[in-house]
Amino acid sequence: MKSHKIPEATIIRLSVYSRYLKQLEINNITTISSVDIARGVNGSSAQVRKDLAYFGEFGTRGVGYNVKELNSHIMKILGLNSNWSVVIVGAGNLGSALSQYKGFQERGFRVLGMFDNDPEKIGRRIGEIEVYPISQIKEFVEDNAVRICVIAVPAPYAQEVVTWVVDAGVEAILNFAPRALSVPEHVEIRNVDLAVNMEILTFNMCLNK
Amino acid sequence: MKSHKIPEATIIRLSVYSRYLKQLEINNITTISSVDIARGVNGSSAQVRKDLAYFGEFGTRGVGYNVKELNSHIMKILGLNSNWSVVIVGAGNLGSALSQYKGFQERGFRVLGMFDNDPEKIGRRIGEIEVYPISQIKEFVEDNAVRICVIAVPAPYAQEVVTWVVDAGVEAILNFAPRALSVPEHVEIRNVDLAVNMEILTFNMCLNK
DNA sequence: CAGGATATGTTATAATTTTCACTAAGGGGG
DNA sequence: CCCCCTTAGTGAAAATTATAACATATCCTG
Numbered sequence: 205m206k207s208h209k210i211p212e213a214t215i216i217r218l219s220v221y222s223r224y225l226k227q228l229e230i231n232n233i234t235t236i237s238s239v240d241i242a243r244g245v246n247g248s249s250a251q252v253r254k255d256l257a258y259f260g261e262f263g264t265r266g267v268g269y270n271v272k273e274l275n276s277h278i279m280k281i282l283g284l285n286s287n288w289s290v291v292i293v294g295a296g297n298l299g300s301a302l303s304q305y306k307g308f309q310e311r312g313f314r315v316l317g318m319f320d321n322d323p324e325k326i327g328r329r330i331g332e333i334e335v336y337p338i339s340q341i342k343e344f345v346e347d348n349a350v351r352i353c354v355i356a357v358p359a360p361y362a363q364e365v366v367t368w369v370v371d372a373g374v375e376a377i378l379n380f381a382p383r384a385l386s387v388p389e390h391v392e393i394r395n396v397d398l399a400v401n402m403e404i405l406t407f408n409m410c411l412n413k
Numbered sequence: 414m415k416s417h418k419i420p421e422a423t424i425i426r427l428s429v430y431s432r433y434l435k436q437l438e439i440n441n442i443t444t445i446s447s448v449d450i451a452r453g454v455n456g457s458s459a460q461v462r463k464d465l466a467y468f469g470e471f472g473t474r475g476v477g478y479n480v481k482e483l484n485s486h487i488m489k490i491l492g493l494n495s496n497w498s499v500v501i502v503g504a505g506n507l508g509s510a511l512s513q514y515k516g517f518q519e520r521g522f523r524v525l526g527m528f529d530n531d532p533e534k535i536g537r538r539i540g541e542i543e544v545y546p547i548s549q550i551k552e553f554v555e556d557n558a559v560r561i562c563v564i565a566v567p568a569p570y571a572q573e574v575v576t577w578v579v580d581a582g583v584e585a586i587l588n589f590a591p592r593a594l595s596v597p598e599h600v601e602i603r604n605v606d607l608a609v610n611m612e613i614l615t616f617n618m619c620l621n622k
Numbered sequence: 623c624a625g626g627a628t629a630t631g632t633t634a635t636a637a638t639t640t641t642c643a644c645t646a647a648g649g650g651g652g
Numbered sequence: 653c654c655c656c657c658t659t660a661g662t663g664a665a666a667a668t669t670a671t672a673a674c675a676t677a678t679c680c681t682g
Binding site: 212215216219220223224227244245246281282283284288290297298300301302304305306307310311313352358375376377378382383384386390392394396397398399400402403405406407408409410412 | 421424429433455490497499510514517584586591593595603605606608609612616617618
């Protein structure tokens with residue numbers, strides 16, 4: 205239960221547990237055991253208990269966990285007890301799809317604006333969300349207390365976008381460009397490389413035959 | 414260099430190295446050291462060498478690696494020496510964006526068709542790619558030797574889609590629905606949960622203050 | 623109210639993965 | 653042609669992460 209260092213794999217799993225618990229809540233299931241959580245997320249019960257143990261004691265021995273209560277705890281751990289304002293840079297196919305992605309909204313991520321440098325795209329609306337010129341990002345981020353930015357531009361432009369958004373004061377970046385980006389120490393960054401995931405599949409397919 | 418068991422993290426990094434090497438190739442850089450690869454991908458040189466050592470000896474001591482040759486080796490390791498045919502189930506925003514995603518095409522993944530059950534969407538074209546009814550997936554997969562399927566439907570439908578595509582004979586699934594899916598032993602599956610990545614960011618942001 | 627059944631929290635053990643340090647080998651300059 | 657500089661390959665040590673086993677606590681039944 206010490207704050208020590210928490211494995212990233214644990215955080216990933218907590219996020220998955222949380223989504224599963226939400227689903228249980230919807231189905232009016234009030235109590236669940238670590239064994240059943242494990243079954244629901246394709247994991248092991250020991251892992252579930254261990255992951256939770258980093259943060260406290262949330263269950264009742266002999267009984268299990270209260271679904272709603274546990275999910276509430278996990279959401280708080282993940283920082284999801286309030287909404288987050290997000291901007292997306294890159295109003296292409298991927299950026300536009302992400303701006304409409306229900307999975308973000310459901311978890312409290314609000315995409316407030318999109319940014320691009322293509323005059324064709326500036327001024328358009330994707331759903332409710334307007335596309336602004338990249339030059340306005342700093343003002344927008346400050347005015348709307350935006351702390352997270354999604355980068356969905358072609359790889360060659362990604363590093364340049366970083367300088368813009370870091371200057372704007374963004375604290376965390378979710379990068380979809382398949383390129384390693386340099387960011388200042390104080391900025392969190394996470395890469396989502398879609399092709400990598402495909403390639404893990406093909407690697408495994410080749411192994412098994 | 415034993416076949417033993419290769420960490421998934423190694424495969425992820427190989428994929429990243431490969432993309433970096435491609436970029437170097439384009440810039441006409443012919444030789445590179447493990448130190449410089451590490452610098453280019455935000456990793457460590459020991460890690461680079463170790464990762465490669467699982468598969469053979471690709472460098473020259475005192476010199477480094479031949480960029481083109483090394484990339485060619487990695488591509489082969491990952492199973493990317495030929496193209497892969499892919500179908501996407503779910504012709505919503507995300508599925509459509511993925512069908513046009515350059516990052517897949519560049520790495521030899523060809524999206525041949527999309528599938529949906531919404532009559533509104535069936536028959537439409539997203540770029541060059543037509544949307545077919547899900548009932549036709551088996552025939553399509555067989556006729557086109559499709560081995561990989563991307564699932565981009567809302568979470569509640571994802572497990573049902575699995576039964577369709579597994580029946581169709583697909584061997585690997587890239588799942589974007591935020592839900593744990595059950596698949597037969599012989600089918601590879603990989604989950605890309607976009608909200609999870611956001612939540613790792615928020616978790617870290619909360620830690621650091 | 624006591625005892626058995628159940629399921630958590632925790633400690634210990636095992637497995638995995640990364641880092642470090644060193645050995646070996648190729649290339650260029652004197 | 654030899655020596656020095658550079659850098660890959662490798663094996664051992666350290667750190668991390670996962671698994672397993674157990675001790676503890678709660679509930680429910682009779």
